[in-house]
Amino acid sequence: MERKLLVTLSVILFSSVAADDYVRPEPRQALQFPWKQKSTSQPEQVHISLAGDKHMRVSWVTNDKSSPSFVEYGTSPGKYSFLGQGESTSYSYIFYRSGKIHHAVIGPLEPDTVYYYRCGGGGPEFHLKTPPAQFPITFAVAGDLGQTGWTKSTLDHIDQCRYEVHLLPGDLSYADYMQHKWDTFGELVQPLASVRPWMVTQGNHEKENIPYLVDEFVSYNSRWKMPYAESGSNSNLYYSFEVAGVHVIMLGSYTDYDRYSDQYNWLKGDLSKVDRERTPWLIALFHVPWYNSNDAHQNEGDGMMAEMEPLLYASGVDIVFTGHVHAYERTKRVNNGKSDPCGPVHITIGDGGNREGLARKYKDPSPEWSVFREASFGHGELQMVNSTHAHWTWHRNDDDEPTKSDEVWLTSLVNSGCWTEKKWNENLRKILMEP
Ligand SMILES: *[C@@H]1O[C@H](CO)[C@@H](O)[C@H](O)[C@H]1NC(C)=O
Numbered sequence: 001m002e003r004k005l006l007v008t009l010s011v012i013l014f015s016s017v018a019a020d021d022y023v024r025p026e027p028r029q030a031l032q033f034p035w036k037q038k039s040t041s042q043p044e045q046v047h048i049s050l051a052g053d054k055h056m057r058v059s060w061v062t063n064d065k066s067s068p069s070f071v072e073y074g075t076s077p078g079k080y081s082f083l084g085q086g087e088s089t090s091y092s093y094i095f096y097r098s099g100k101i102h103h104a105v106i107g108p109l110e111p112d113t114v115y116y117y118r119c120g121g122g123g124p125e126f127h128l129k130t131p132p133a134q135f136p137i138t139f140a141v142a143g144d145l146g147q148t149g150w151t152k153s154t155l156d157h158i159d160q161c162r163y164e165v166h167l168l169p170g171d172l173s174y175a176d177y178m179q180h181k182w183d184t185f186g187e188l189v190q191p192l193a194s195v196r197p198w199m200v201t202q203g204n205h206e207k208e209n210i211p212y213l214v215d216e217f218v219s220y221n222s223r224w225k226m227p228y229a230e231s232g233s234n235s236n237l238y239y240s241f242e243v244a245g246v247h248v249i250m251l252g253s254y255t256d257y258d259r260y261s262d263q264y265n266w267l268k269g270d271l272s273k274v275d276r277e278r279t280p281w282l283i284a285l286f287h288v289p290w291y292n293s294n295d296a297h298q299n300e301g302d303g304m305m306a307e308m309e310p311l312l313y314a315s316g317v318d319i320v321f322t323g324h325v326h327a328y329e330r331t332k333r334v335n336n337g338k339s340d341p342c343g344p345v346h347i348t349i350g351d352g353g354n355r356e357g358l359a360r361k362y363k364d365p366s367p368e369w370s371v372f373r374e375a376s377f378g379h380g381e382l383q384m385v386n387s388t389h390a391h392w393t394w395h396r397n398d399d400d401e402p403t404k405s406d407e408v409w410l411t412s413l414v415n416s417g418c419w420t421e422k423k424w425n426e427n428l429r430k431i432l433m434e435p
Contacts, residue, residue: 027357028149033184040064043119044099045186045223047193048128049200050165050241052230055107056128056197058084059225060119061099061186065090069102073117075110077125080118082106091222093214096179103225111244126194131164135387137244138163140196141347141380143287143323144203146174146354147181147188150377150397154353157395157402158379159192165243166196167382169323170203170253170287174354175219177208182219200224201250202237203287203323216254226250233266240270246384247279249317251286253324257304264307268432271315280387280414282317284344289322291331291346293370296359297324309335313343314427316413319382319390323350326359327375328394330406332368339369342418345410349394353377372406388415 041064051057058071069088072080086104090097102120109115111133117126131137140163145151158166173185189198206220221236228239237252249270257263274282288297290305301322312320313335325348335343351358358375366373376396383391390410395402 027355028353030355031147031149031152031184031188033187041067041120041122043067043102043123044190045183046119046126046190047186047224048195048197049224049226050131050197050243051105051107051227053242054109054111055105055230056109056130057103057105057225057227058086058117058119059101059103059223061101061183061223062120063099065100067100067102067120069100069104069120071104071106071117071119072121073106073115075113075115077116077127080116089222091218093177093179093208093218094210098179098219098222099183101222128195128197129164131197131243133244135245136383136385137165137246138384139165139167139382141167141169141321141349141382142352142378143169143321144171144326144350144354145185145189145352146171146356147185148353148355150353151188152353153397154377154379155189155192157397160402161381163381164196166192166198167248167285167321168198168200169285169321169349170201171205171323171350171352171354172200172203172220172224174205174356175208176205177210179219182223186223199241199248199250200226201285201287202252202254204254207254232269234262238263238266242279244384245279245387246281246283247274249282249284251284251304251308253286253288253301253304258307264311267308267311271311271428272432274315276316276414280412281319281384281390282315282413283319283321284312284317285321287322288324289329289346289348290320291329291334291369292322292325292348293329293363293367293373294325294327294348294359294375295361295363296326300324311431313340314431316342317344318413319392319410320344320346322346322348323352324348325350326354326356327351327373328378328396328406329373330371330392330394330408332371334369341416342413347380347392349378349380351375351377352379353397371408374405376405378402378405388412
């Protein structure tokens with residue numbers, strides 16, 4: 001039984017490696033996580049996420065199964081005037097038993113305010129800052145993180161920048177079936193993810209299913225609960241949220257996306273609720289790129305693109321972030337495979353630093369829609385300055401320094417002339433009316 005399982009596992013692992021036949025440069029060593037003696041009720045792997053208007057979800061893990069799931073919080077250190085009640089879950093994965101995974105929602109919270117909090121009635125005090133209610137707001141963006149020396153360097157650079165919310169287009173821990181690596185990943189990101197909300201969507205490395213034994217996304221869904229219920233979705237694999245004039249849609253590349261699927265129908269409903277007066281910027285994230293001139297993962301996104309691109313185009317999405325390809329690429333505004341002034345800019349940023357290394361080989365010549373491409377580890381910063389202007393920078397960390405390598409001013413489609421309330425309504429209505 002055990003032997004059979006190992007064979008199954010290695011087949012799954014090797015078949016995914018064999019598909020990547022490009023040469024990647026030196027990955028960095030996986031980080032070592034020394035075993036630390038801790039009390040079993042000590043909260044670990046603390047991270048926060050936005051959970052509907054004025055609310056945040058605090059998530060953490062304890063080894064003590066009787067540890068309670070509430071969060072005490074307030075605006076001065078050590079003074080907890082408020083309490084958020086939560087819930088807990090746990091999961092088994094072959095021989096692995098997870099700790100108790102707690103999720104507690106706190107709020108209503110004031111915008112742009114520091115809160116101090118404590119998980120489960122004990123342990124250390126943490127603090128967080130809520131995002132502002134209005135522009136400007138800055139997002140940090142990095143996908144395909146893993147937990148190597150390069151990941152550490154990316155996280156250090158993000159830590160140095162001023163940002164309000166982290167956006168992650170899939171592939172978090174690279175645990176790849178080794179469940180304790182989800183725990184070490186939780187510890188690795190806690191210094192950042194307990195202070196600023198991390199909004200994530202799934203990648204292929206989150207799947208971790210074993211035929212007949214373990215369902216897809218068991219670990220990911222248990223640990224990284226996102227505001228899907230708050231946004232009218234019935235799956236943690238796709239949801240949306242609004243923050244300071246930006247509507248962000250998180251889609252799932254690894255769940256059904258055809259026009260009869262739950263995801264597609266949820267997306268139609270979500271787009272029909274977007275109010276461009278309230279949220280002039282519309283952003284989407286998912287894992288597998290649709291516009292990708294790297295040799296790696298060519299055409300993998302075609303199926304989803306065929307189904308969903310017309311919907312994103314008709315609703316005037318400004319920017320699409322993806323991961324999966326371990327390199328950076330930025331396009332012109334595009335639609336239907338070519339540049340189009342009324343389509344979104346696509347940015348592939350799957351270069352957070354995982355152990356698989358970089359994807360170096362590109363299509364030659366470069367397609368007309370590709371503006372900038374480079375195979376380096378790094379992170380991005382998206383500052384939404386106001387309702388019409390956003391400043392995007394990409395910082396590579398090849399030399400362990402965050403070097404700004406790509407930079408562009410983006411203007412929102414709302415004020416571009418190609419987007420009008422009338423046209424949008426017409427376009428969208430046409431699609432929404434489709435059976
Ligand atoms: C938005 O920001 C840009 C860039 O700083 C500036 O040029 C523009 O005037 C601002 N627009 C408004 C309406 O404030």
